[in-house]
Amino acid sequence: xxxxxxxxxxxxxxxxxxxxxxxxxxxxxxxxxxxxxxxxxxxxxxxxxxxxxxxxxxxxxxxxxxxxxxxxxxxxxxxxxxxxxxxxxxxxxxxxxxxxxxxxxxxxxxxxxxxxxxxxxxxxxxxxxxxxxxxxxxxxxxxxxxxxxxxxxxxxxxxxxxxxxxxxxxxxxxxxxxxxxxxxxxxxxxxxxxxxxxxxxxxxxxxxxxxxxxxxxxxxxxxxxxxxxxxxxxxxxxxxxxxxxxxx
Amino acid sequence: xxxxxxxxxxxxxxxxxxxxxxxxxxxxxxxxxxxxxxxxxxxxxxxxxxxxxxxxxxxxxxxxxxxxxxxxxxxxxxxxxxxxxxxxxxxxxxxxxxxxxxxxxxxxxxxxxxxxxxxxxxxxxxxxxxxxxxxxxxxxxxxxxxxxxxxxxxxxxxxxxxxxxxxxxxxxxxxxxxxxxxxxxxxxxxxxxxxxxxxxxxxxxxxxxxxxxxxxxxxxxxxxxxxxxxxxxxxxxxxxxxxxxxxx
DNA sequence: CGAATCCTTGAACACCTTCAACAGGGGTGG
DNA sequence: CCACCCCTGTTGAAGGTGTTCAAGGATTCG
Numbered sequence: 001x002x003x004x005x006x007x008x009x010x011x012x013x014x015x016x017x018x019x020x021x022x023x024x025x026x027x028x029x030x031x032x033x034x035x036x037x038x039x040x041x042x043x044x045x046x047x048x049x050x051x052x053x054x055x056x057x058x059x060x061x062x063x064x065x066x067x068x069x070x071x072x073x074x075x076x077x078x079x080x081x082x083x084x085x086x087x088x089x090x091x092x093x094x095x096x097x098x099x100x101x102x103x104x105x106x107x108x109x110x111x112x113x114x115x116x117x118x119x120x121x122x123x124x125x126x127x128x129x130x131x132x133x134x135x136x137x138x139x140x141x142x143x144x145x146x147x148x149x150x151x152x153x154x155x156x157x158x159x160x161x162x163x164x165x166x167x168x169x170x171x172x173x174x175x176x177x178x179x180x181x182x183x184x185x186x187x188x189x190x191x192x193x194x195x196x197x198x199x200x201x202x203x204x205x206x207x208x209x210x211x212x213x214x215x216x217x218x219x220x221x222x223x224x225x226x227x228x229x230x231x232x233x234x235x236x237x238x239x240x241x242x243x244x245x246x247x248x
Numbered sequence: 249x250x251x252x253x254x255x256x257x258x259x260x261x262x263x264x265x266x267x268x269x270x271x272x273x274x275x276x277x278x279x280x281x282x283x284x285x286x287x288x289x290x291x292x293x294x295x296x297x298x299x300x301x302x303x304x305x306x307x308x309x310x311x312x313x314x315x316x317x318x319x320x321x322x323x324x325x326x327x328x329x330x331x332x333x334x335x336x337x338x339x340x341x342x343x344x345x346x347x348x349x350x351x352x353x354x355x356x357x358x359x360x361x362x363x364x365x366x367x368x369x370x371x372x373x374x375x376x377x378x379x380x381x382x383x384x385x386x387x388x389x390x391x392x393x394x395x396x397x398x399x400x401x402x403x404x405x406x407x408x409x410x411x412x413x414x415x416x417x418x419x420x421x422x423x424x425x426x427x428x429x430x431x432x433x434x435x436x437x438x439x440x441x442x443x444x445x446x447x448x449x450x451x452x453x454x455x456x457x458x459x460x461x462x463x464x465x466x467x468x469x470x471x472x473x474x475x476x477x478x479x480x481x482x483x484x485x486x487x488x489x490x491x492x493x494x495x496x
Numbered sequence: 497c498g499a500a501t502c503c504t505t506g507a508a509c510a511c512c513t514t515c516a517a518c519a520g521g522g523g524t525g526g
Numbered sequence: 527c528c529a530c531c532c533c534t535g536t537t538g539a540a541g542g543t544g545t546t547c548a549a550g551g552a553t554t555c556g
Binding site: 078080081082083086088099100101102103104108109128135138139141142143144145146147148149150152153154155156157159160161200201202203242 | 326328329330331334336347348349350351352356357376383386387389390391392393394395396397398400401402403404405407408409448449450451490
């Protein structure tokens, strides 16, 4: 399993609240204080679990919830009327899914679990009913959406300007950073997605992904054997990715 | 000039409100009714004008306003520590700029006018002070951000899956649609950006843009002479762009 | 009118894709 | 437990699409 979240009371009566969730610092409730947090807690449905390959939602499906990943990892994809899907993102615990559906009330993309995963369901409309979205909540929500927009711009730069090597370096460096934020090793982790998924996401053929990974190995930058990743030279990887080696 | 907005009272005492602005149906206040609209009107600063090449904001600049384009057109770009900027978008009247800055309170990208343009300045924090952002307002704001996220996903598909011809077809078809929404001709319009800008935005060399435009001309799909665009065969252009020919 | 910029067109080259064949793992069922 | 199969991943060779470099022509603006 890619990530196993240490839930404060995983053997309790599902008594987990946002307040005592290990993802508190990363997730939606970050920076939200009582009593707004209690309000949030009241409407969140916890722990819908998915098995590998199971769909959380499909394209065109009416929008009911924004989802927060709780454990595992989930990929989102945009359907293409011709040919295969375009993978639009890989989501780790504490990250939100379904933000693109708010506008039209319909999911533009689909979401599938890459491994056994669990999510929280946030009914946005319920929150509004409970006296309008609380100011702190809505501000946080806007911040998260703003961050997503910024992230998408970074992806645009990646796809417009970088070659295969730089894209994959950036991809690995980004994963490393996110694992670190979640209390895991940045140097060593497991990939829950296939080479094919990675290539699809980055606009590369799966063969190219394979070849570049081999080259990383030869150059002693990273050792990637099947699902397992070991980043031997994170500074050089960051330089390749087009980041300052010191940054983050 | 790319667009000249017919302001209801352009020779009046700057008495334009959101309610009587010709962009009402496209801009932030869409769907917002009195008295919330009056509240919005009270804090919006109108009509900051920019000349061609003038900066609206620069990267790293503290975030003060979200901007709504009122007339003209504005490009946004992400700085790259090595080499030239990456253009992240071209914005027409009624569209919002600066949404990516909400999260960190600093503009991640810069914005420059492509021609003589004017904008409205929306102080987000002021809105909150006036009794929290009104529910209808914040809902609308989230919708707009959601739409932006959806748009960015479309761009990701474009950059990952489409070749030069398809990218430029999609670019032209998208412009045509947006002009039509604004009451202008979808078949005939002017480009305010250079071939170089277009190529930068779409991840292509400017030479490629030029060559594909020539090919469009030969194939009787579009005639693009310098800044002027005439789309002779919008259905075929839409097919090339990977859209259903009927859709929008 | 001149200079700078933008646009166009050509030729060589680079990078990545495609096609193909093969190796390795994991799961299933005998 | 082994055999088998399917799926994923790896590696090689050929080919295509777009880039880069270069030069010439058009346009705009001071």
